[in-house]
Amino acid sequence: MSGAPIDSFKALAHPTRFAVLQSLIGKERNVGEIEEATGIAQPGLSQQLAVLRNSRLVTTRRDAKLVYYSLNTELFVDLAAILAQFGPVDDANIPPAVKRRFTTGVATFARMG
Amino acid sequence: MSGAPIDSFKALAHPTRFAVLQSLIGKERNVGEIEEATGIAQPGLSQQLAVLRNSRLVTTRRDAKLVYYSLNTELFVDLAAILAQFGPVDDANIPPAVKRRFTTGVATFARMG
DNA sequence: AATCAATTAATGAAATTATGTATATGTATT
DNA sequence: AATACATATACATAATTTCATTAATTGATT
Known part of the structure; x- marks a missing residue:
């Protein structure tokens, strides 16, 4: 057992995930843009994004082929x-x-x- | 490399450490009291307290044999x-x-x- | 010197994380 | 319907971290 907010804190207490979150301040970005902004290879990035999604720190929206991420303010x-x-x-x-x-x-x- | 605030978040994003912090809201406590409040065995507790100290989430004060912990508000x-x-x-x-x-x-x- | 509170050290087992490659899914284009 | 593109998932394995114990150490008190 761990508790929802503890999971959220754990999710953000991580260098690359924190960098991802920072890149989303004020603007939504699609995965490719995040990849470029952070330099993490695609499958690894997708994993970290999944962690952020599961902890509900981010939300997603699909526009055609692209998935846009934004902060759950x-x-x-x-x-x-x-x-x-x-x-x-x-x-x-x-x-x-x-x-x-x-x-x-x-x-x-x-x-x- | 990890960054000071990320380390702080990581330190608090942990079930037993979070419980320790909660037990310190509003009042300082010595290690024995924290041990009783959380049920963690002493050496293990001391380790978790060390993590909290290193991330500067708590401060300590010694009174004779006892070490009192409080939150770094x-x-x-x-x-x-x-x-x-x-x-x-x-x-x-x-x-x-x-x-x-x-x-x-x-x-x-x-x-x- | 003996005792008590707390910290540190050392150990090995267990769990988590990181990384790379390969595969799958959903959408768009032709 | 076949192809291509963006993203997600699955797997495998190496590396790191965490956890729980036990033992030894430090600092302060009696």
Whole structure:
């Protein structure tokens, strides 16, 4: 057993996958573009993309032959909310979107032992 | 090579280490207390604590025979700031403390390709 | 010196990851 | 329907990491 958010953290805590995610900030890219941006050979890249897909850090969209990847920005907000729980209690540090998540219960799991 | 924040993410993306971190939210604990809270045998726990120390997610303080662990809350703010970069561009999602980090440059590395 | 809390070292088994090659799938083109 | 292209999956194997134990070590206290 491992827990969904732990899997997400594990998925992003990886040099090449992190580089892939960085290449997707602000723009979607197809696999070929990611391959070019990161220099990882196709089958290996496809594996790493599968890890990112399974952890739901990215979403895909197909346009004809090409598959476009983009960040699941919602999930990143959730993950940031979880990490914020380990930060200072100082209310100024709790972001609006994160605060929303607290009351919505998304990050609640991390408060339970 | 791996990068400091990636190492931090990797360190926390681990079921027992994450449990240790959770047990430290809001209060410091000595090793014996953590051992009791998590049920991990002592030498193994000490190893996991070493990982957390090396990634600077926790700090320690010695009081006589006991070593007390607490969260490095500052670092968690930084990590949250890094993840926020992968979130929606919507300004409402960017927390004050995180915004401060942006202008301070702490999270800048993640913007570079 | 004896004891206690914690860390480090050392070991071997088990699991994960990386890499390369080959194959399969889905779509488009002819 | 055959071919080509982009991407995904399957496999095999080598390399690395992780895990759990046991043992030894350090630092502080009595």
